Amino acid sequence: MPEIEIYTQPGCPYCVRAVRLLQSKGVPFEEITALHGTQARKTAVERSGGHTTMPQVFVDGKFIGGCDDIMALDRAGKLDLLLGAG
Incomplete structure (x- = not known):
């Protein structure tokens, strides 16, 4: 099972959406609150x-992107394989 980390900021709708997607996959992940400063x-x-927007998702230490990126991977059928889900 890969190590999944997601950096989020409270109140960020994209962060909420990305966390919900990861939860729906049933994989364990670590959510790290990353407030400005x-x-x-x-x-x-x-x-x-150098990416400054939240969320930021890492799988086994590799940056895979933010909310739009993981949503696109999911639509393409590639996210489950990356996360070790399904």
């Missing part, structure tokens, strides 16, 4: 290669 936010930006 926190170390978690700085870590997320650094790990993603």
Whole structure:
């Protein structure tokens, strides 16, 4: 089972949508709150290669994108394989 991490910001509708998608897949994941100005936010930006928007999703340490990206992977039928779901 891959390690899945998602950096989120409270009140962010895209974060809520991405978390719900991951929950619907039934895979374990770690949600990390990354408020502006926190170390978690700085870590997320650094790990993603400079992306500053939330959410940010990582699978086994690899940045796979944000909400739109994982939704597109799901529509293409590629997300389950990536997450080890299904």
